[in-house]
Amino acid sequence: MSTGTTDQVLHDCRDAYAATLIELAQADPRVVAVVNDSVGSSKLGEFRNRFPDRLINVGIAEQDMVGVAAGLANGGKIPFVSAASCFLTARALEQIKVDAAYSNHNLKLCGMSPGMAYGELGPTHHSIEDLAWLRAIPNLTVIVPSDPDETAQAIRWAASHPGPVFVRVSRMGVPEVNPTGYRFEAGRAALLRDGTDVTIIANGTVVAPALDAAHDLADLGIQARVLSMPTVKPLDVDAVVAAARETGAIVTVEEALTTGGLGGAVAETVVQHHPVPVRFVGVPDVFAPTGSARWLLEHFRISPGGIVDAARLALGR
């Protein structure tokens, strides 16, 4: 098991999200929040206290929520839709496709507590399909930040970008994984550790176990590169191709279905540009059982041990 390469103080990225949204709202009167009775679950209580008129609660009505956000954008606002990712992306998928992406409305979709954050609540509340669904929609940027700082930077970028953006905002405690002074760039991977034998590409809550796995692989004499890939769409094709060319094997790690999400995106790129062995760490094509988020990550071996094994399989040793 890992000795740990990351700071172990755990943070809820929703705190960084909420603080950043307040900062943006103070600076720009166009910024509004749109929720489906999800003030508490989005940690927007303080936002509501400060900007009561700019916290629009449509009630438990996700289709209306995204449509209203599109209309607010049409009216010159910059709406941040904040709702549990499972309901936002599934119930309002056609509104995301048509009202946000196809219409090119300037609205931001912030999927709270994605992946298996609501582990015990079961597959209805898991959001492991969201990346596959949303990655299939043209003109939509899809971002999966890994820690509070990257969440804050991604939200600031989304506010400045004139078009539809989806950002996953994790509730599961995560350590700071990016170095001091890290600058998030949409569409760009971040090199967190260099290596020559295999590349681990991860995002979101599972960048930390990827770093731990690289540490463990080094003990086995395998030098792993770790790329953080916060932007699933558009993918940093250059970084993926360079990883394939320079390290010869790739492992993807995500808190999502491996079909269609980060793993799918990386595999599509590798196959077309520089075929090398690729292994996927994530949830296979099943509904996850009930269990805590941490238990589920271990259950699906989205863990340092699982990543080490996947790397060894990719390398054939």
Next chain:
Amino acid sequence: MSAGPIAAPGTTSTATSTATSTAVADAAGTSLPVLGRIDVEAGREAIVAHIRDGARLIRRRDIAMIHSAGLGHVGGEFSVIDVLATLYLHVLDISADRLDDPERDRLILSKGHAAGALYATLAAAGLLDPAALDTFMQPLSKLNGHPDRKKVPGVEANTGPLGHGLPIAVGTALAGKLDGSRRRTFVVLGDGELQEGSNWEALMAGAHHRLEHLTAIVDRNRLQQGARVAETNDLESLAEKTRAFGWHTLEVDGHDHGALLDVLTRTPVAGKPTFVIAHTVKGHPVSFMSDNVAWHHKVPDADQVAAALAELETP
């Protein structure tokens, strides 16, 4: 106003029109003049006459467009053209040079399958080059079978899947309210479309937020694609339902231009959005199309176009 062409650049020949359809259009005189928006100073009688003749000319152009494209939704377009003409030829505070003005009025056509009627109306209002109408649904045309705001000036939202327009209109009106603006938002809905639950989510939200500058207009033609609405999933009593949802509900003859004008220019009721049930007839006023479910998206042949145009010869 004469039935013949007044000024119709580009309506007689383009690379994408078929010889047959162009011949039909030419022979029948379906060219569409730019009528423009008539100002309130003209007086009610002149405004109503302007809208009435505009609606007739829009129908003539629309049926030729549908025949030419070999696709379209003539029934639901003819039922809603009087509403669209009333809005674009007078009610809406918009103009070609102000389509990006934050203070413009908005119209969202939620029943996006009536795109042909919308395009012809935008052209009549001077918001879209009439020459573009010849490209309706041709390859790479900006005039898609359902409207695209990125390609067509004056289109506020991309619609087509039903149940999207009313939530968007609620958001647009809410933005206006947050800005303290008096600009108005209109959304035109089909009646069958109200079977989509998202509309009822938005009806609640519109009333909850007291969006008095929001007006929803339902094209109550009582037919949907496959059958009568009442036989499919009945809406009645629609007026009572919408009143119960907190809207100020009005009913109007959706083909009476004077009545539409009066309803759509009324001062809003304080604190309540307005819901207008425009009673219409699908395919109106063409005798063989009227109230006939077969004409939801049937494409008229040349003889049927000629017969329809004959009925649309005079105001």
